[in-house]
Amino acid sequence: MTKHVSSAEFGREDQRWPQCLQFLDASYKRMYTLGCLDILYKPSLAIIGARHATPYGIAVAQMAGRIAAQSGIVVVSGGAMGVDYAAGKAALDAGGEIIIVSGCGADVVYPRSSEDIFSAAQSGRGVIVSCEPWHQAPRRYAFPKRNQIIAGLCTSLIVTEAGMPSGTFSTAQTAHELSKNVYAAPGSIFSPQSRGTNRLIELNSAIISDEVSLETLISIDFGKSRLISSGDSPVRGRILEALVANPMRPDELALRLDKNILTIIRTLSEYEAKRLVKRLPDGRYSASEQSYLSTYCFDA
Incomplete structure (x- = not known):
């Protein structure tokens, strides 16, 4: 099926404004998009975590992105370095689609290290979304706004690693408030990068104990499962x-x-x-x- 790839700009009163974002306050006036707009309205899984993630956090993000793509579910992220990039790249490598919610103008690639996933989204394998004007450079105030959009767009949300306090943790809290299903990967009690995820589990987020448990949670939430068997759990020395x-x-x-x-x-x-x-x-x-x-x- 041919995908319609274009740029778009519309306000809150436009029928293209996602209904799941009606909770946003009046400061969110317009939306700017690049790529295949139809992808914006598909069931989606947000995969978020630390920019300076550990190998563990990156691996969980890659696993989640791959499972989502193989299940026909769109992956949402902020396109940042670390977990965001790992999840988006894994989804694309598995033949999936992505939504990048940018804290800049939708036509601005930030960070430059994520240029390949931005290009893929713009070419029709996803869509780039922003409530910042075209050409807008990174501004500190825009990233908390971006996080609100991520929480609103997704059906469910996975946190692979999060410190406290952090933008990742606040995004998960917003998702909780919106009655979204939130999953968290438990981490070492000695790791600052896992303080947020472990706290989310204390607050009754679903625990990702292994690949099978994540696939099960996704299957329950989305009514979809992979055609590919997950295989046996890794055997480690x-x-x-x-x-x-x-x-x-x-x-x-x-x-x-x-x-x-x-x-x-x-x-x-x-x-x-x-x-x-x-x-x-x-x-x-x-x-x-x-x-x-x-x-x-x-x-x-």
Whole structure:
């Protein structure tokens, strides 16, 4: 089916204004769009999280974007670096469609690192939406407004990582107030990037415990399921299991796992070469995005 790709500008009284955004206050006067406007009215899943996300947060975003696309559900994000970009790119790579809600003019690419997903949306694989005028550069006040639109447009919302306070956490709170279904990926109690998601779970957000649980939640909310089987859960070695819980130095790992420090260092070097772990600037090791998404890895 041919998609109609164009730019559009309309006010609140126009029939093209989404009914789900009628709750917005009077400061939201006009909407500007680029891409396939029809996508704006499809069932959608917002996937949001930290700009400076950990490998864990990025991996959850990629998983969620892929599942949504394979289920025929549009992915909504702010197009920012980190989780927003990871979710949008994963959805596009899986053949899905995206909505980017911009805090700038709809014709302004921000950040530049997300240019490929902006281009894909503009070309008809999605739609870029903004309530800021054409050509408007980034303004601090515009991003909380953008977050309100994300919360309003989506049917359900996933938070992969969020600090407190943060724009991500406030977006999830708005979604809660609008009676949207909110999911959260639990994280380490030692990670500042997971304080918001863990708090959301305390506030009764649905817990994403694994890929199957996320697919189940999406199936219930949207009445759709993937045609592709999710397969078995990843099998990880003890070292990777420990690093998933919390980044650690080699000596900490050796003590925790009761293993020889040289064995730990050799194994970490092997895993780093396979891109299953990454060394952080402070000398600790963290599980990588690839290890979270890998189906198999070797026990240590």
